[in-house]
Amino acid sequence: MKTGSIMCEAEERVDPKPIRLVAAVSRSMGIGHKGSLPWSLPNEFKYFIDKITSVAEPGKKNLIIWGRKSFEPFAESLLPLPNCIVALLSRTLSSVPEHVYYVCRSVRDAIKKASKPPLSEEIETIWVLGGVESFAETMKHPWCDQIHITAIMEDYECDTFFPEFDRDIFKLAKEFPGIPSEIQEENGIKYAFQVYQRT
């Protein structure tokens, strides 16, 4: 048996993976408005795609879990994502869109598939990119060890909000390896990269 593997009741091998959330949030924890992002911060978005979600050891990939509505605006312009396999959350889709590896009916199912062979042999980290339901479900998962937030220092009209999370369980790191600690500015908008770590 591979190091770190767990045998569960049915004698299936499960390889636990770090599961991490990524979101950009306004001062009032808003994340979306009318199906889109309320701001335009292309460098912030590119930073996460280039420096966070695509980073894996040679020969490994990361799994991206995306809710259907969050995924759709990016389906044509952004995919395929470098070094990533995409799992799409939907209870209604009956076919798998281009560049999507699999469609799942729940976050738990998406994680389960990625933590069992053969996929577990390829996957290093699971990144959950939203929306609300997947964020809320993921932060309760015992393997969820980090929440990466871009704290945008502005208020926007929003109809979608990042779920509350327990700040005794996830604590803001003063500094985090590889994450710029200085305040960023783009299009006159200031923001900071924050990492909350499970204690």
Ligand SMILES: NC(=O)c1ccc[n+]([C@@H]2O[C@H](COP(=O)([O-])OP(=O)(O)OC[C@H]3O[C@@H](n4cnc5c(N)ncnc54)[C@H](OP(=O)(O)O)[C@@H]3O)[C@@H](O)[C@H]2O)c1
């Ligand atoms: N600022 C940020 O970092 C950020 C990140 C993500 C999203 N957003 C914004 O948030 C908004 C979209 O988020 P949202 O929460 O409304 O929608 P969403 O979660 O992206 O998409 C909702 C749809 O995804 C599927 N789904 C979601 N969770 C599921 C689950 N646990 N199991 C199975 N299917 C699931 C369902 O699809 P079916 O209807 O097909 O069943 C559901 O109707 C947009 O405005 C977007 O721009 C912002």
